[in-house]
Amino acid sequence: MNDDPEQLDRHVEDLLQDRKPERTPLSDEDALRARQTAAMLHAAKPGAGLPSKEFLERMQGSIHGWVGEQSAQPQPPTRPSRRSLLLTGAAGLAAGIAAGRARRWLRRGPGGGSRRWPTCRRARRSPFGWARSRVF
Numbered sequence: 245m246n247d248d249p250e251q252l253d254r255h256v257e258d259l260l261q262d263r264k265p266e267r268t269p270l271s272d273e274d275a276l277r278a279r280q281t282a283a284m285l286h287a288a289k290p291g292a293g294l295p296s297k298e299f300l301e302r303m304q305g306s307i308h309g310w311v312g313e314q315s316a317q318p319q320p321p322t323r324p325s326r327r328s329l330l331l332t333g334a335a336g337l338a339a340g341i342a343a344g345r346a347r348r349w350l351r352r353g354p355g356g357g358s359r360r361w362p363t364c365r366r367a368r369r370s371p372f373g374w375a376r377s378r379v380f
Contacts (some may be wrong), residue, residue, distance in 0.1 A: 248271070251268060252275065252278050252279070252282075256282045259282055259286040283324055288328075
């Protein structure tokens with residue numbers, strides 16, 4: 245199997261003590277399989293995939309520090325970009341044009357000519373069956 249069982253023993257002990265094992269050259273395929281088995285057994289230990297308590301404390305401290313720095317700095321007022329101003333202006337212009345065209349179409353009436361919408365009195369005689377009481 246392995247020519248140096250003490251080397252494998254040190255490797256397994258390092259894994260069990262949560263230390264990084266030193267990288268030493270392997271003599272054969274069996275030594276590689278033994279190290280891989282030791283690593284898999286270490287990974288199968290309950291809680292092996294969880295972060296350490298020290299790591300969590302450092303992370304929490306750095307988050308508290310970062311949040312404290314960000315909240316202490318006054319936020320400069322944000323200005324809209326040129327692109328957003330141009331798009332907003334173009335959208336307002338298009339909405340205005342569409343509203344004007346719709347009003348003009350409604351004033352002309354259903355015939356499309358210069359006729360006005362029929363009043364309520366004349367609605368019964370209208371071929372369209374609907375009427376408006378006043379014109380815009």
